[in-house]
Amino acid sequence: MTRVDFLISYAGPDRPWAEWAAQQLERNKFTVELDVWDWATGDNFVLRMSDALARCDRVLALLSKDYFDRERFTTDEWTVVLAERPDKRGRRLIPLRVAEVEPPSILRAVLYRDLFGVPELEARQRLLAAVTGPSRPAGDVPFPGSAVNNAPTPPTGGARVPGSLPAxxxxxxxxxxxxxxxxxxxxxxxxxxxxxxxxxxxxxxxxxxxxxxxxxxxxxxxxxxxxxxxxxxxxxxxxxxxxxxxxxxxxxxxxxxxxxxxxxxxxxxxxxxxxxxxxxxxxxxxxxxxxxxxxxxxxxxxxxxxxxxxxxxxxxxxxxVDVLTRPASVQLVLDVRPELSATDVDRLAAAVEDLPLALTQAAGLLAETGMTVDEYLQELTVDPAAVLSEGPTGHYPGPLAAAVAAAMRHLAGQDEAAAQLLRLIAVLAPEAVPLRWLIGTPEGTLPRPLATVASRTLALRRTLGRIAALGLARVDSDVIQMHRLTQAIVARTTSSAETESSDRLLVEASPGYTGEPALWPKWADLLPHLLVRMPVTASSALRDLAASALYYLVLRGDYRTAKQWGHLWHEQLRQQLGPDDLAVLEIAAQLANAHALLGEYQEARRLNEDTLTRRRRILGDDDPVTLRSADSLGSNLSLLGDHEQARRRQEDALARSRRVLGDDDAETLSSANNLARSLYELGEYEQAHSLYEDTLTRRRRVLGICQDR
Missing domain, CATH: 3.40.50.300 (P-loop containing nucleotide triphosphate hydrolases)
Known part of the structure; x- marks a missing residue:
């Protein structure tokens, strides 16, 4: 029988500590047996453990709350070793705490060391000191009154100490x-x-x-x-x-x-x-x-x-990933309501079918309200119509919907602003909603009492705390996010007035200018919610926001996404509002941009020609929006190789822009730049050079940078 220096005894959740400790010991020339490294799938676990205990010199026990769970094999490991008589080298059990835990009374007289809560180098030194035993210093002991720099050197190589996060x-x-x-x-x-x-x-x-x-x-x-x-x-x-x-x-x-x-x-x-x-x-x-x-x-x-x-x-x-086992379900609830009886918790777990989200919400509701399990189970039958019956994976569990409905009723009675907030964000995407959207909104954006609560930081935080306590949403320091199942259930109770508030909130959350890359992360926060609301809503403001979002997608280079959503929005809004609606025309213009940048020049030309014709009829030839369409069509024609027609259109657009907007306007300078490009393609290099040079000079003076739309 080949002997080994150490057997690592640990609970399943502490596997990272076990692997780290085993690696440190092997690097220091000790032999180690670790189940996840040395035992094959299909081995008889009990026999392997028995053999390992028999042939190891010492057992390294990694102590944590889970380690002392009586249902684990770790109980057999440490009790067997503790029952043995010490040999001439001392006890075979070497206890090391890897988490804050009070060992059973029988182990309290046994000295142990802590590996957690210290830097990796110190943890490694404690581990090696524990297995090698105490020793006297080889050199001089520093005088306590001297300012000696005893800073440890950083560790080199290997895995970091468990619990540490990567950069x-x-x-x-x-x-x-x-x-x-x-x-x-x-x-x-x-x-x-x-x-x-x-x-x-x-x-x-x-x-x-x-x-x-x-x-x-x-x-x-x-x-x-x-x-x-x-x-x-x-x-x-x-x-x-x-x-x-x-x-x-x-x-x-x-x-x-x-x-x-x-x-x-x-x-x-x-x-x-x-x-x-x-x-x-x-x-x-x-x-x-x-x-x-x-x-x-x-x-x-x-x-x-x-x-x-x-x-x-x-x-x-x-x-x-299936639902929890019943013991795990029971433990999940008892961690929140430890005073409940095992029988009551078992009934609760059965009622929500051991679904983790449902259990978490139920436990939160019991803790917040103090209601009994019987009262909670009765609530599950109050509103069967609230059960969400359809979903991407078939039928959602009924008890989850009932739990959400019960929690929402309780929340509304406790804090109507909190319930309003959840109903408001329930019709948005199941993504994080930045809390900054709620703060400082103009009068009329949010309904009352939510508007009043959102105007005061402490009141808002208390409201958010009540939401989090009931498990209805995840609340971090700067965002709130509902689980999609909770959201789907709550959305069924959102009123049309609250839905309009949701749309107003998105409009007010608009970062504004799309051409500033520093604002793009805010556009990224907004976009998922806009994709959900458009074109469901009839809000004209939100339609304008959608056009700006398409321009943002074009500017960041995501042309295919801009094309996908631009096509959907254009077709649906065109049917709802007619082809001459100004928001429909702006979406068409941005869709044309996406087509052009994807090399689909004919489709871009078709859209731009139609948009220009309609804008001329509705707004007139000299409207700045019309001039932008004329310039875009000219660029399209140039890309298609029709440089002469492009030149004629761009010359007309530039002349009108100079007259209406002025020589130094950003739109005028963009038109001049595009005309210069067409002149260059026609071989009129001197004219192109002169126009490019004039445009650059003006942009440097007005904008400070060379900027193209």
Missing amino acids: VWNVRRRNPAFTGREAELAGLRQRLCSGDRALVQALHGIGGVGKTELVVEYAHLFANEYDLVWWIDAERPELIGEQLAALAVAADWLTPGASATPAATESVMRRFHGMPGWLLIYDNAPSADAVGALIPDGTGHVVITSRSRQTSKVAAAPIE
Whole structure:
């Protein structure tokens, strides 16, 4: 029987500590047995544990709350070793705390050391001191009164101490009430580390089952194993570019304010090739296939969460996330309401079908209101019509909808402003809503009493706290976000007046000028909500905002998304409002821009000619908006090779612009620049040079930069 120096004894959630400790010991020439490294799938766990205890010299016990759970095998490990008589080297059990925990009374007389809450170098020194035993100093002990610099040298190489985060990281805080899922976490880790190039792991399951919470827990649990971890909200794949650009800025791959162009995305993807130690998380994707083009080709790890299990185009291993086991469900509730009886909690878990989101909301409602389980179960039957019966994955669980309805009734009785806020954002996208949108809004934007509450910071924070306490939304320091299931249920109770308030809120949240890259992150916040509301609403202000959003997409280089949404909005609004509506014409103009920039010049020309004809008839030949259309059509003609006709149109547009707007107006200078380009294409180089030079001089004087529309 081959002996080993140490067996690592630990609870499943503490696996990162176990792997870190094992690696430190092996680097110091000790032999180690660790189940996840040395025991194969299919081995008899009990026999392997028995053999390991028999042939190890010492057992390194990593103490935490989970370690002393009586249902775990760790109980057998430490009690067996503790019962043995000490040999001449001393006791075989070496206890090390990896979390704040009070050991059982039988262990309180045993000396232990703490590895948590200290820098990695100190944790490593404590670990090695614990296994090698005390020793006398080899050199002089420093005089306590001297100013000796005892700063430790930084660690070199290897995984960081568990609990430490990588420099590039944007994962939200872990859920302190997270429980269970140990098998899923261990399985996910094993599959990701199964080879040199792990398959993409695609977690799927119904909404509210806890896919996101599982991945958040995994990211925090194994954060020390990665140099980069980035979380991407992937519900709308066309909006991922902004988040990849933010990653590139955080990693110092791109400068702040860099555009989220397709070229920038490709550059980020190339960065991952051959680069180890990274984890990308695509959360709530429509399917794994929907983000397939954004999966880097490298040796890092990719995790996708989705309701869909579709992975036909991506080499992804589909993993179904089911509801919690009953013991985990019970523990989840008892963490919030420890005074409840096991029988009552079991009834509650059965009523909500062990769905994590439903359990969290139910526990929050019980804690907030003090209602009994019987009262809560009665509430589940009050409004069966509130059950959301249709969803992307079939039928949503009825108890979840009833729990949300009960929580909303309680919230409305406690704080009507809080209920108004939830009903207002329920008709928006299931994305984060910046709290800055609520603060300082003009009179009439928000309904009362929400408008009054939003005007006072303390009152708003109290309202947000009541929402968070009931589990109806996630509230961070600067955003509020509802879960899509909760949102779908609450939206059914939103009044038409509150829906109009939602639209007004989006209009007031407009960042304004689209040509300023510094404002683009604010446009990125706004866009998902606008995509949901357009063209559902009849608000003219929101239609104008939609046209500006299309221009933002064009400016940032996302021409295909601009084309997709521009076409949809143009067709639907054209049918609703008619082809001469000014907002319809502006959307058509931006759609033409997208076509032109995609090289679809004939379609761009068709749209621009129609838009120009209608604007001339409605607004007149000299209106600045009409002049912009004329200039755009001229540029189209030039791109199609009809430089002579382009020249005639651009000369007319420039003459009118100079007369109406003045020689130094930005629109006039843009027209002059476009005419100079056509003159150059016609071979009239001297005229082109003269016009270019005059335009540049004026732009430098007026704008300070050379700017083209």
